[in-house]
Structures are given as structure tokens and as C-alpha cells.
Amino acid sequence: AQSVTQLDSQVPVFEEAPVELRCNYSSSVSVYLFWYVQYPNQGLQLLLKYLSGSTLVKGINGFEAEFNKSQTSFHLRKPSVHISDTAEYFCAVSDTGNTGKLIFGQGTTLQVKP
Amino acid sequence: NAGVTQTPKFQVLKTGQSMTLQCAQDMNHNSMYWYRQDPGMGLRLIYYSASEGTTDKGEVPNGYNVSRLNKREFSLRLESAAPSQTSVYFCASRIGGGNYNEQFFGPGTRLTVL
Numbered sequence: 001a002q003s004v005t006q007l008d009s010q011v012p013v014f015e016e017a018p019v020e021l022r023c024n025y026s027s028s029v030s031v032y033l034f035w036y037v038q039y040p041n042q043g044l045q046l047l048l049k050y051l052s053g054s055t056l057v058k059g060i061n062g063f064e065a066e067f068n069k070s071q072t073s074f075h076l077r078k079p080s081v082h083i084s085d086t087a088e089y090f091c092a093v094s095d096t097g098n099t100g101k102l103i104f105g106q107g108t109t110l111q112v113k114p
Numbered sequence: 115n116a117g118v119t120q121t122p123k124f125q126v127l128k129t130g131q132s133m134t135l136q137c138a139q140d141m142n143h144n145s146m147y148w149y150r151q152d153p154g155m156g157l158r159l160i161y162y163s164a165s166e167g168t169t170d171k172g173e174v175p176n177g178y179n180v181s182r183l184n185k186r187e188f189s190l191r192l193e194s195a196a197p198s199q200t201s202v203y204f205c206a207s208r209i210g211g212g213n214y215n216e217q218f219f220g221p222g223t224r225l226t227v228l
Contacts, residue, residue, distance in 0.1 A: 043219035100208050104156035
């Protein structure tokens with residue numbers, strides 16, 4: 001079984017500052033890792049994913065994440081945030097089988113202040 | 115393409131009432147999923163259908179039933195609603211199969227059980 005822990009429930013940050021949203025996972029098998037974003041009153045949108053290969057993955061809207069197998073982490077970063085990045089961010093994991101089932105973390109609310 | 119659509123958008127029920135949440139996708143996807151989202155708990159999988167004609171339980175199936183009506187439609191039924199089922203419900207779909215492919219999410223149904 002897999003589990004995901006997002007270490008911060010809320011992250012306030014000023015506009016144009018860098019941000020890191022932390023995610024740790026637990027699994028006894030190989031996994032795929034994801035970050036999703038949810039804007040207010042909307043569904044989820046995939047930001048980026050790690051399937052295999054390079055541990056640094058780039059996604060949409062200038063976000064990137066680094067897979068660290070030894071630390072079992074997949075932290076999300078952006079060097080300079082905008083007001084429009086205010087949203088809830090979810091880290092998720094799935095096994096590499098064919099069900100595609102996702103296990104989500106609790107979510108981190110990113111609040112970008114002017 | 116409309117993608118993944120869900121009806122209704124909002125619903126208020128009294129304890130003990132029943133209702134069916136509808137989900138449809140027009141992307142010719144094989145796999146479909148139902149999640150619920152609760153504050154501080156992220157999204158949790160209720161049921162999924164890896165392919166037409168099959169359904170399986172997820173993390174939190176108690177109190178729910180599902181029907182994969184055809185390839186396009188996957189409904190979620192609450193037979194006797196309880197206040198603990200107050201939540202936002204998301205449907206998702208993906209192409210399916212062994213290789214990774216992305217889940218696409220609907221806009222959600224906000225359900226309140228009084």
C-alpha cells in the first residue's frame with residue numbers, strides 16, 4: 001500500500017518570492033508521482049509527473065519537482081510565484097500497475113500575497 | 115470535446131434520502147473513477163472501473179454503489195445518505211491499460227446531507 005504526506009497545510013508567500021511545497025511518500029513497490037493543482041471551485045489539473053528517468057521534472061506554469069528516492073520525497077518548487085498561483089496543490093502517487101488508482105496527500109493551500 | 119462532465123453541480127439531501135451522481139466522458143476512455151474530497155484529507159478513491167463491465171472498491175466504498183452503464187458513463191449511488199457523506203465528489207477518466215496515462219477530472223458535485 002502507498003501513502004502520501006504533505007508536510008504543510010498552508011503556505012503563505014509574497015508575490016515574486018520562491019516557494020517549495022513538500023511531499024513525502026511511502027511505498028513498498030515502484031510508483032509514479034504527481035502534483036495536481038485545484039483552483040477555487042474547479043476540478044484538478046495535472047501540473048507535472050514523474051514516471052522514470054531524470055529526477056528533475058518540469059511542469060506547466062513554471063513549476064518543477066525533484067524526485068528523491070532515498071528521501072522518498074517529491075517536493076514542488078517555483079522560483080517566482082504570481083498571484084494567479086493561489087490554489088490548493090495535491091501530491092499523489094500510484095503504483096505502476098494498470099489500475100491507475102491515485103493516492104492523494106492532504107493538500108497544501110498556497111496563498112500568494114501582493 | 116466536453117471532457118468529463120458531472121451532474122448535478124450542487125445537491126442538498128436529507129438524511130436517509132437516496133440519489134445518483136452522474137458522470138460521463140467523451141474521450142473514449144476505458145477507465146473511470148469516483149473520488150470524494152474532504153477538508154484536510156485530500157481526495158480518496160471510492161470506486162473505480164478499469165474497463166467497461168468491471169468495477170472495484172477503492173479506499174472508502176462503504177455507503178456507495180456504482181454502475182458502469184456503458185463505456186461513457188459511470189454513476190455513483192447513495193442509497194441512504196448520511197451527514198458523513200457531505201463532501202465534494204469528483205469523477206475522473208483515463209485511457210487505461212498498463213502504460214501510464216493521465217487521469218482527467220470533472221468539475222465536481224458538491225453534496226450536502228442534512
